[in-house]
Amino acid sequence: MVIRSLLTIQGTLHSLDEIRLWIENRNRSIHVSISPVPFSSLDHWSQDEDGTLRHSSGRFFSIEGIRVETDYGSLSSWTQPIINQPEVGYLGILTKEFNGVLYFLMQAKIEPGNVNCVQISPTLQATKSNYSQIHKGKQPLYLDYFVNASPDQIILDQLQSEQGARFLRKRNRNIIIKVEEDVEEHDDFRWMTLGQIKELMRYDNMVNMDTRTVLSGLKISDYLSLADDMSRLSVFGKDLLLSSVTNHCHSTISEHLSWLSSLKSRYDLKVHPFPLRKMTDWRYWPVKYPVRMENTLKWLV
Template sequence: MCGLASRSVAAPSHLIKSRADQSLLDEIRRWREGMVRTRYARPSRLPLDAVPGWNTGVAEPAFTHGSGRFFAVRGHSVRTEDGRRAWMQPMVDQPEIGLLAIAVTPSDRGYAALVQAKAEPGNINGIQLSPTVQATRSNRERVHGGRPVPYLDLFDPATADVIVDSRQSEHGGVFWQKRNRVMIVRTPRFEPDVGFRWIELADLLALLHDDDLVHADTRAVLGCAPWTLPSGFAAAGARIPILPRTLSGAARCDVRPLARWLSAERARQSSVSVSVALPDLAGWGRSADALRRDDGTGFEVVAVSVDAAGREVDTWCQPMVRPVGLGVVGLAVCDRGGQLNLLMQACPEPGLVDDVELGPTVQIAGGEAPRSGAEADLLALLLDRPMEAVLFDAVLSDEGGRFLHSRCRHLVVLVDDCDAPVGFRWCPVSEVIAMLVHSHQVNMQARSALVCLVGAVAGEPLSRSEPVPRPAARTAA
């Protein structure tokens, strides 16, 4: 793991000791709404060839920042090594390793997380509950000439009380080999700056049920946490009482069979990518305001000017990726021999460092179609299950720094036991959590779905005995 050659990672007993306090959730929502008046990042669309500070002209081989830092948008030609698929697309090239980090402090109810009310230009609702630190190297080094990133000192690996420290991927369908250092550190409680607050982890997970409220990077970090639950979560109306027992096995389970299966899938589904100039992307066309696919599917690259408050700088311009539809992240769960299992897929994405990582049962980017007949069938299975089998159903945003209004419907659904299709595997949830100790094994969408699974339990009040009412059915895409 990153930065821990001579240090052991301290594992807390339980991050959550009781379910969410429903009386606090409205107060947290009001706090976020109050922040909207003084913290914002409002985007305005720009013509694609008129982005101050950027090289985005029609003849440019790539969209690059004048400083040579931050990120670029480059063209890629991708083909699978077996020759079955080939395509071209733009990708966000951000070689810097970002830092996604959350500070937690012990409390009577387990642990509380230090979150920030952060405004990003791509957020659908202005402000979301974001990690303590969410910054690229350029931002940490203040290449933008603006204010410093708060609380960086809490995550010095030489002095921090580290719970999680690993390197993880970002969306490999759009980002080219983007890596983030993911950290969770334990710290004494202190009075936070304006725009930050401590939120109990149980309450934060309960707020996952609110559309577009808990930031994608918060979910990505918490997905790496060593989740265990007290035995009391198996009683008093819990909808999946075997979850605490299954989680307890994460520290001692043998992940070698799963790792070997994933290695074989990487060999079977590997791909090759070469750089292509943006004007030469086959199947893509450029208009005055966007670079988009000729058939109108998937995503497009646009440009925005941002007016901001409560950020390191007050104005800037940048390209952004805008999906043309709503995506789906779906997770099928099942009781197999008294263990809660997740149906995971070996999910290939062209931008991943190692081609394939463990993904959720269904992973469909906005504007895209299912990547296989098996995934289409599994999507239909999840959507057709009765309401009482739906553990979680909310629309959650992707990060808003590079994505403009990118959202995925997140579903966690109990299903009957069935055979896993080729490229899929039933995994005890403890195995998936154990794999997250290592880098680049479980993708960002799967980490988000895993947190939604834990939130489906931790977000229930202790006294509830009837199923949680689900939102009205939404279209899948």
């Protein structure tokens, strides 16, 4: 099922050219204006005496300061801003079989930080604050499929950490489910095979990071069968599949796990709250003006 989807690029519900044109048209037709504004002019956001930035609801996220201490590497301690979002978000992809081929329902999603505004994203990409409608907006499309998914529908279900340098212990639920019933294809969504998504990854700024993250959890070798036609794979593709199923490894899984466990027990990493206003090597301007905090990252606050 998954392998057939990986091998199917032609003769699909939507051709590669149609999908690329769809994304290009979305980028042309959606007009976005992004302008810096003073943090003090934002609705429902404020800054406390330590400099922490937070929403009046206590939800979404806050930008806080931390001090890090470690005995790993050459730098033993530092201070930095970090995004604190103690919620488990959804990164979910809905799949359905058409004519014996598994299709993935992908979204043309706009993000204000994207270079080209619209990119191919998971069916559902939402924090708990967003899908709980704390912002008073609409509920994300297809949310109910994931909230009500039964065990027999689940292809992949993992909790994965967000980027630890930017987020404080943030996790997402990466989930892929398969449904049998008819699913409406809304304007900002298209059915694609896994092979098509992989092909589209060849283009810059076409497939977003969250899509890549979710699909990377699929262990393709688990879905191999004698009915699959491997002749359509490239030499490199065949080598990848062989690598995923071979038992002739340089190190065993037990050896890898032991190596990781020894590293975790050998080194310490301590993270403490630290006022944003008191951080060294960072510059701060009062909130009545547009504010920047500069080091390796830039923030608009």
